[in-house]
Amino acid sequence: MTRxxxxxxxxxxxxxxxxxxxxxxxxxxxxxxxRPSGIAAYLWKGFVSEGKLWLDLGxxxxxxxxxxxxxxxxxxxxxxxxxxxxxFHRSAEPYLTLLxxxxxxxxxPLFLLWFGLGIGSKIAVGFSLTFFIVLAAxxxxxxxxxxxxxxxxxxxxxxxxxxxxxxxxxxAVPVMFSGLRLGLIFSLLGVVGAxxxxxxxGLGQTLAYLQSxxxxxxxxxxxxxxxxxxxxxxxxxxxxxxxxxxxx
Amino acid sequence: MPRGEETGTxxxxxxxxxxxxxxxxxxxxxxxxxxxxxxAPGSFVSLVGxxxxxxxxxxxxxxxxLDAASQGSPAGRASVLGKPPRxxxxxxxxxLARDSLxxxxxxxxxxxxxxxxxxxxxxxxxxxxxGLLERVGLGGFMDKYxxxxxxxxxxxxxxxxxxxxxxxxxxxxxxxxALDAQTKLQLEDVLIDLCAATAKTVVFVTHDLAEAxxxxxxxxVMSARPGRIVADVAxxxxxxxxxxxxQSDPRFHSLYSRLWTLLEQGMTP
Numbered sequence: 347m348t349r350x351x352x353x354x355x356x357x358x359x360x361x362x363x364x365x366x367x368x369x370x371x372x373x374x375x376x377x378x379x380x381r382p383s384g385i386a387a388y389l390w391k392g393f394v395s396e397g398k399l400w401l402d403l404g405x406x407x408x409x410x411x412x413x414x415x416x417x418x419x420x421x422x423x424x425x426x427x428x429x430x431x432x433x434f435h436r437s438a439e440p441y442l443t444l445l446x447x448x449x450x451x452x453x454x455p456l457f458l459l460w461f462g463l464g465i466g467s468k469i470a471v472g473f474s475l476t477f478f479i480v481l482a483a484x485x486x487x488x489x490x491x492x493x494x495x496x497x498x499x500x501x502x503x504x505x506x507x508x509x510x511x512x513x514x515x516x517x518a519v520p521v522m523f524s525g526l527r528l529g530l531i532f533s534l535l536g537v538v539g540a541x542x543x544x545x546x547x548g549l550g551q552t553l554a555y556l557q558s559x560x561x562x563x564x565x566x567x568x569x570x571x572x573x574x575x576x577x578x579x580x581x582x583x584x585x586x587x588x589x590x591x592x593x594x
Numbered sequence: 595m596p597r598g599e600e601t602g603t604x605x606x607x608x609x610x611x612x613x614x615x616x617x618x619x620x621x622x623x624x625x626x627x628x629x630x631x632x633x634a635p636g637s638f639v640s641l642v643g644x645x646x647x648x649x650x651x652x653x654x655x656x657x658x659x660l661d662a663a664s665q666g667s668p669a670g671r672a673s674v675l676g677k678p679p680r681x682x683x684x685x686x687x688x689x690l691a692r693d694s695l696x697x698x699x700x701x702x703x704x705x706x707x708x709x710x711x712x713x714x715x716x717x718x719x720x721x722x723x724x725g726l727l728e729r730v731g732l733g734g735f736m737d738k739y740x741x742x743x744x745x746x747x748x749x750x751x752x753x754x755x756x757x758x759x760x761x762x763x764x765x766x767x768x769x770x771x772a773l774d775a776q777t778k779l780q781l782e783d784v785l786i787d788l789c790a791a792t793a794k795t796v797v798f799v800t801h802d803l804a805e806a807x808x809x810x811x812x813x814x815v816m817s818a819r820p821g822r823i824v825a826d827v828a829x830x831x832x833x834x835x836x837x838x839x840x841q842s843d844p845r846f847h848s849l850y851s852r853l854w855t856l857l858e859q860g861m862t863p
Contacts, residue, residue, distance in 0.1 A: 494694035501657050502711040502759075503682020512711070516698045593698045593739040 384563030405547040409465050413472025414533035418480045425484025446478040454540045463546055472536035476529040483525020487518030527583040531576055606795035607633040612670035614651050624820035625651050638796040640806035640813045644861050648821030649799045653765050657688050687761040691768040693748040695740040702736040705754040726754035730784050746777035757788050764796045782837045807849050808837045817860035824860040
């Protein structure tokens with residue numbers, strides 16, 4: 347275990363050192379690629395000495411969280427409605443497929459118009475991505491229920507409510523969970539994407555500004571920050587899943 | 595639609611002139627052809643026959659599963675403890691070929707599942723589930739999830755769930771069909787032990803003649819589709835039985851070969 351971590355640390359240190367050396371030696375133009383020391387300085391200034399990035403981080407995280415929660419709750423509710431009313435599901439499915447086929451980031455300008463420059467339009471984009479992912483997972487999860495479990499419950503005289511709470515829902519949870527994990531990543535993606543276009547605050551907006559002013563240290567710094575955020579979110583969900591689904 | 599009748603004859607199960615068709619019109623398949631038999635309370639009856647002979651259909655009919663699930667259209671009479679078949683009848687405990695344990699429940703939770711659906715109070719549920727898990731030899735595995743249990747152990751757990759219901763009538767659809775020979779013999783002994791202690795009425799579907807002879811008071815032999823009853827053989831082996839001891843009993847083997855002959859006659863229409 348420690349050996350593995352030592353290996354990772356050595357690899358990262360070597361890569362950073364090589365990058366720094368290449369930038370200093372003129373092999374890798376820092377104007378295009380930034381340099382590790384510059385990235386560290388930018389992040390230090392942003393989070394410690396000046397602390398301006400906290401506000402942007404907060405906006406982005408709040409947007410992602412709100413669109414994730416809203417999108418997931420609506421998607422799970424829609425999935426359950428579809429289970430209760432299969433005819434409704436059949437008639438709604440083509441329209442949902444059509445909506446889901448739309449490039450959501452291309453809708454961002456429209457959402458900006460409808461919901462304004464603030465966090466509302468970011469939530470709308472994140473929501474539109476999360477909703478369909480979690481909905482598909484919920485429907486797949488509900489379909490994955492084992493027929494034997496239903497027959498057994500029928501012979502026992504289970505009411506529809508008992509079948510739902512004791513069989514259908516627990517069998518859907520593992521598939522739903524993988525949808526939720528993906529949904530959380532995509533909510534972050536949607537929010538940052540919308541912020542890149544136009545926003546008052548947020549990491550995406552800052553990224554766009556840094557790009558237009560050729561501050562590559564800042565761009566690289568924020569890209570790494572976003573990647574680590576995504577990684578952190580995934581690890582958190584994995585841990586939660588292991589705890590909740592110990593039976594798997 | 596079969597009507598149950600208050601026969602007053604004291605029979606646990608009665609089937610008279612049962613005809614089951616699947617589908618309708620020209621494509622209709624005759625699954626069961628004028629079958630009649632009855633089962634006295636406390637006796638163990640096996641239905642044997644080639645696959646597709648309608649033995650599971652009869653079991654499903656008794657459990658009230660036939661109408662909605664499979665569009666089968668039954669005619670004739672059928673009753674369980676004098677009442678017409680209906681799904682969720684608390685007089686019946688049904689056991690499927692596959693264990694159908696819920697993977698998110700422990701062995702204890704699974705053994706209690708049937709009672710939970712039938713609203714047995716929690717304290718009693720737990721006591722009964724624990725007692726039965728001990729009886730079937732899973733006393734040390736109560737908090738294990740099904741993924742950690744072997745095939746045989748999972749089916750033991752399903753037996754505990756079935757007997758914990760304390761229903762007077764058991765319908766079992768090839769419960770040991772998917773097990774290896776050795777495990778099967780062990781579980782047959784567990785079943786004999788559980789039945790001896792509780793005096794259940796059992797209808798047991800199997801395609802394994804040795805299993806039918808070892809477990810039953812009577813074996814009903816059915817023909818290939820359309821399923822007709824070709825023989826009803828009393829198994830007069832002494833009680834209590836041990837499946838292992840029976841293997842060397844000449845009476846066991848003569849019953850076995852008699853049934854085998856009857857079954858072969860039924861396969862050639």
